[in-house]
Structure formats: structure tokens, C-alpha cells
Amino acid sequence: MDFLTCEVRTLDGQSLGVMVLKAKTFASGSRDYHGQAKIEVEGERLQCQCQAVVIGSKGDAKQEASE
Structure with missing residues (x-):
């Protein structure tokens, strides 16, 4: 999987923004998905991660390296 999406919503379900999370593999072998976006909440701009x-x-x- 190359990416995921993450939606930021209020408790009542109103969508505030959507982030695209890109895949990353670290030198240690760990894998994750990460992303950031700026959204507006009640007139204030917020940076989300x-x-x-x-x-x-x-x-x-580690298993793959030993095989």
C-alpha cells in the first residue's frame, strides 16, 4: 500500500479536512504512514499531523534479513 487517508472530524461528524499519509520505511526496517495538513476550526488555522x-x-x- 502506497498511502492511506486520514479524515479529521468533529465529535458530531463534521469533516474538517483530509490528510494523505505516505508510506515510509526507516533504516531500522520499521514502516509507517505519515502526513500533515492545515485545517480551519472556528476561524483558526491549525496544522495537523x-x-x-x-x-x-x-x-x-529482521526476519527477511536472516532468510
Whole structure:
């Protein structure tokens, strides 16, 4: 998967913005998806960040290296 999307919403479900999270592999072998966006909430501009780490991905890289 090359990317994910993350939607920022209020508690009542109103969409405030959508971020595209790009895939990244670190030198350690860990993998994640990360992105940022600017959204407006009640007249104020906010900068949002989102990160989703693939749990156990560092272990996957160690396994592949030993095979």
C-alpha cells in the first residue's frame, strides 16, 4: 500500500479536512504512514499531523534479513 487517508472530524461528524499519509520505511526496517495538513476550526488555522506505525514491522525486516 502506497498511502492511506486520514479524515479529521468533529465529535458530531463534521469533516474538517483530509490528510494523505505516505508510506515510509526507516533504516531500522520499521514502516509507517505519515502526513500533515492545515485545517480551519472556528476561524483558526491549525496544522495537523498524523502517524500510523505498522506494529511489528521492525521484526519483519529482521526476519527477511536472516532468510
